[in-house]
Amino acid sequence: MRGIRKAFGPVKVLEGVDFELLPGEVHALMGENGAGKSTLMKVLTGVHKADAGEIEVDGQTVSMGSTTDAEKHGIAIIHQELNLIPHLSVTENLFLGRELNTLGLLHRRAMRQRAREWLAHVGMQSIDPDLPVARFSIGQQQMIEIAKALGQNARVLIMDEPTAALSERETDTLFALIRELRSKGTGIVYVSHRMEEIFVLCDRISVLRDGHFVGSRPIPGLSLDEVVQMMVGRSLEARFPTREVTPGEILLKVEQLGDKHVHDISFDLRAGEVLGVAGLMGAGRTELARLLFGLDKATHGRVLLDGQPIHTRTPVQAIHAGLGFVTEDRKAQGLVLDLSLRENISLPRVPSRAGIIDRATEKRQTQGLVEQLKIRTRDMELPVRALSGGNQQKVVLAKWLALKPRVLILDEPTRGVDVGGKAEIYQIINQLVKNGVAILMISSELPEVLAMSDRILVMHEGHATALLDAATATQETVMLAATGGH
Amino acid sequence: MTNRFSFGNGAALLQRLGSVIGLLLLLIALSVLSPDFLNAGNLLTVLRQVSINALIAFGMTFVILAGGIDLSVGAILAFTGAITAGVMASGHGMLLAIGAGLGLGLLLGVINGVLVSWGRVAPFIATLGTMTLLRGLTLSYTQGQPIGVSNNSFALLGDGYIAHLIPNPVVWMFGVFLLCAFLLRGTVFGRHVFALGGNEEAARLSGVRINAMKLGVYGLSGLLSAFAGIVLTSRLYSAQATAGSGYELDAIAAVVLGGTSLAGGRGWLFGTLVGALLIGFLNNGLNLLGVSSFYQQVVKGAVILIAVLLDRRK
Numbered sequence: 083m084r085g086i087r088k089a090f091g092p093v094k095v096l097e098g099v100d101f102e103l104l105p106g107e108v109h110a111l112m113g114e115n116g117a118g119k120s121t122l123m124k125v126l127t128g129v130h131k132a133d134a135g136e137i138e139v140d141g142q143t144v145s146m147g148s149t150t151d152a153e154k155h156g157i158a159i160i161h162q163e164l165n166l167i168p169h170l171s172v173t174e175n176l177f178l179g180r181e182l183n184t185l186g187l188l189h190r191r192a193m194r195q196r197a198r199e200w201l202a203h204v205g206m207q208s209i210d211p212d213l214p215v216a217r218f219s220i221g222q223q224q225m226i227e228i229a230k231a232l233g234q235n236a237r238v239l240i241m242d243e244p245t246a247a248l249s250e251r252e253t254d255t256l257f258a259l260i261r262e263l264r265s266k267g268t269g270i271v272y273v274s275h276r277m278e279e280i281f282v283l284c285d286r287i288s289v290l291r292d293g294h295f296v297g298s299r300p301i302p303g304l305s306l307d308e309v310v311q312m313m314v315g316r317s318l319e320a321r322f323p324t325r326e327v328t329p330g331e332i333l334l335k336v337e338q339l340g341d342k343h344v345h346d347i348s349f350d351l352r353a354g355e356v357l358g359v360a361g362l363m364g365a366g367r368t369e370l371a372r373l374l375f376g377l378d379k380a381t382h383g384r385v386l387l388d389g390q391p392i393h394t395r396t397p398v399q400a401i402h403a404g405l406g407f408v409t410e411d412r413k414a415q416g417l418v419l420d421l422s423l424r425e426n427i428s429l430p431r432v433p434s435r436a437g438i439i440d441r442a443t444e445k446r447q448t449q450g451l452v453e454q455l456k457i458r459t460r461d462m463e464l465p466v467r468a469l470s471g472g473n474q475q476k477v478v479l480a481k482w483l484a485l486k487p488r489v490l491i492l493d494e495p496t497r498g499v500d501v502g503g504k505a506e507i508y509q510i511i512n513q514l515v516k517n518g519v520a521i522l523m524i525s526s527e528l529p530e531v532l533a534m535s536d537r538i539l540v541m542h543e544g545h546a547t548a549l550l551d552a553a554t555a556t557q558e559t560v561m562l563a564a565t566g567g568h
Numbered sequence: 569m570t571n572r573f574s575f576g577n578g579a580a581l582l583q584r585l586g587s588v589i590g591l592l593l594l595l596i597a598l599s600v601l602s603p604d605f606l607n608a609g610n611l612l613t614v615l616r617q618v619s620i621n622a623l624i625a626f627g628m629t630f631v632i633l634a635g636g637i638d639l640s641v642g643a644i645l646a647f648t649g650a651i652t653a654g655v656m657a658s659g660h661g662m663l664l665a666i667g668a669g670l671g672l673g674l675l676l677g678v679i680n681g682v683l684v685s686w687g688r689v690a691p692f693i694a695t696l697g698t699m700t701l702l703r704g705l706t707l708s709y710t711q712g713q714p715i716g717v718s719n720n721s722f723a724l725l726g727d728g729y730i731a732h733l734i735p736n737p738v739v740w741m742f743g744v745f746l747l748c749a750f751l752l753r754g755t756v757f758g759r760h761v762f763a764l765g766g767n768e769e770a771a772r773l774s775g776v777r778i779n780a781m782k783l784g785v786y787g788l789s790g791l792l793s794a795f796a797g798i799v800l801t802s803r804l805y806s807a808q809a810t811a812g813s814g815y816e817l818d819a820i821a822a823v824v825l826g827g828t829s830l831a832g833g834r835g836w837l838f839g840t841l842v843g844a845l846l847i848g849f850l851n852n853g854l855n856l857l858g859v860s861s862f863y864q865q866v867v868k869g870a871v872i873l874i875a876v877l878l879d880r881r882k
Contacts, residue, residue: 398775401774419766429776437755
């Protein structure tokens with residue numbers, strides 16, 4: 083790809099980007115949110131048409147007018163949100179839109195046979211291709227998507243944040259597959275915010291910043307600091323800002339809380355404390371948060387705030403008691419994408435008198451939070467759909483900060499957020515803690531949990547297996563408890 | 569001030585203006601084509617005809633914006649109209665009759681709301697059920713006979729004029745429009761309607777009382793349908809069991825023509841007013857031009873399809 087330019091209306095998203103992928107190469111594409119990675123990949127796969135620039139495949143200039151063109155040239159993309167139809171079988175999904183048929187009559191047996199072969203290529207020969215896709219884990223579904231892409235003779239595979247929803251073991255399986263594909267000559271574009279993965283997996287890295295191509299470097303010999311510097315154009319002082327706050331009184335006390343997913347969880351949370359919650363996918367961390375926030379009903383146990391039992395049977399009651407919940411899936415649960423930034427931020431409590439919205443106060447409050455959280459937007463009245471991931475996450479945070487919660491639950495607060503945005507979110511967390519807010523932070527990123535928490539609650543299959551002091555905990559002790567070993 | 573009824577930014581507003589431009593083009597075309605079209609008498613007659621559909625469509629806008637649909641509006645109109653007429657026929661006063669009609673409409677709407685919120689029935693099915701049920705109740709209550717109204721002050725509601733010129737139903741239409749527009753854009757209730765239709769899960773997590781909101785929007789729809797039923801009964805001096813047949817589809821057409829998304833979360837009330845006017849002027853124009861009523865339906869259907877197709881293109 084050479085000199086790719088793309089603008090949406092007046093907004094220039096790509097301003098002359100070059101990108102090159104060799105056969106048998108795993109090429110990391112990095113950049114902060116809004117740097118233009120997704121747009122570049124959409125141009126490559128024919129979703130968007132470039133305003134200028136050219137694309138060559140095997141040295142031939144090609145036109146990439148539609149996704150069908152991309153498919154013809156062997157370019158496939160595995161999206162972060164998987165594109166499978168849950169209730170159709172694996173075979174039906176693999177052949178969706180290109181079913182083997184004679185005059186509309188399906189060749190079921192041939193397709194099933196071919197499906198088995200494709201699945202075997204990705205090490206999934208053991209699964210039954212007749213079962214509906216919904217029966218498989220996210221990790222397995224991803225493998226099915228890869229099998230589908232390879233079945234269509236993809237020679238270029240683009241993977242967008244493929245490990246975001248995977249457990250450690252599934253990630254290992256995925257990496258093994260990527261390495262195998264590489265050895266067979268498939269070119270892989272790997273988009274991820276997880277630095278650790280880039281260094282473990284990739285051969286080369288290209289960085290975009292504000293729609294410009296910053297550079298392309300081989301990974302061996304490159305340091306993390308250099309990558310960060312390429313991405314943000316400056317070196318970050320530290321990935322995790324320091325905090326000097328001594329936790330105060332016990333604010334929230336949870337006693338033997340449980341339902342069918344979560345068993346007898348007890349802990350204290352102090353004002354000005356960050357309690358990290360670590361564990362593998364499915365350990366019951368989000369379920370614990372849902373119980374506290376009244377989204378699911380606890381079957382036993384109780385929750386005390388300031389020593390008084392509180393009843394949070396619904397989110398309305400939880401919010402009233404002083405709780406806030408930043409959910410892990412901001413698009414599905416955190417934001418109303420068609421509403422503006424202002425309307426999203428004020429949603430939990432619209433400034434009003436007798437039901438009539440006080441627009442002046444609402445604007446002032448939003449303006450204050452936009453400045454405080456450094457949310458970058460041209461216009462507070464734009465739908466939040468138009469914002470980048472990091473800025474959307476800040477809008478979700480702002481929504482809860484507007485309520486001045488006493489206890490804030492954060493579920494994967496930096497998922498899908500770039501390095502610069504992460505540091506800003508950490509600073510916001512530190513500021514909250516300084517103001518005496520108690521924070522329960524669920525995170526799958528161990529370095530984040532270790533650096534940001536005062537104490538760490540580790541969960542495994544719905545049970546609390548350890549409560550560690552973050553100062554002395556290590557990745558190993560946390561992982562040991564998270565896998566149920568002692 | 570520009571934010572109160574608009575969409576907050578120019579591009580989005582422009583996108584919505586399609587229906588307004590369509591209405592203006594239609595008005596110009598009809599003025600040129602028919603010499604009888606452009607005079608105050610004809611225009612006010614059309615506005616009076618439109619008012620019933622517009623009143624229902626305003627309520628429908630709230631329901632659709634909140635991610636639902638209400639098929640029972642025509643049946644509620646007929647039932648509440650019959651009850652209002654029946655209360656007066658049995659010797660009670662006008663105010664009691666109107667109060668009974670409006671209260672019943674609100675109650676029926678709230679029942680729809682209970683079905684779709686706590687009952688978790690899909691709105692299409694729930695309101696299809698209440699529609700059928702109410703049609704049956706209306707027929708058995710009226711025994712299929714019209715219920716006449718002889719109360720003269722009641723008749724003013726739908727058949728009177730302000731300053732001997734403007735029909736009262738037109739006044740109701742614009743009055744209710746202003747109230748509803750303010751309710752939608754100026755109040756927390758209205759904000760929550762958009763949030764509910766835009767992303768129910770996010771709204772619930774933000775502490776929006778989802779079930780109460782659903783009672784609210786369906787209740788409002790029922791209330792406005794009852795009001796439309798009372799105005800119609802007043803204008804016709806009688807309540808008919810079959811009144812309002814197919815009005816639910818006219819109301820939905822007005823909402824969609826106005827640019828509100830059937831998927832919820834996006835739309836505006838002014839568009840619904842424009843949509844209702846479009847349908848009304850189209851009917852009137854085709855009548856004036858002497859188009860047979862058979863073809864009128866064809867044209868109306870085609871206009872709806874073209875409008876929605878154009879809207880999807882954007």
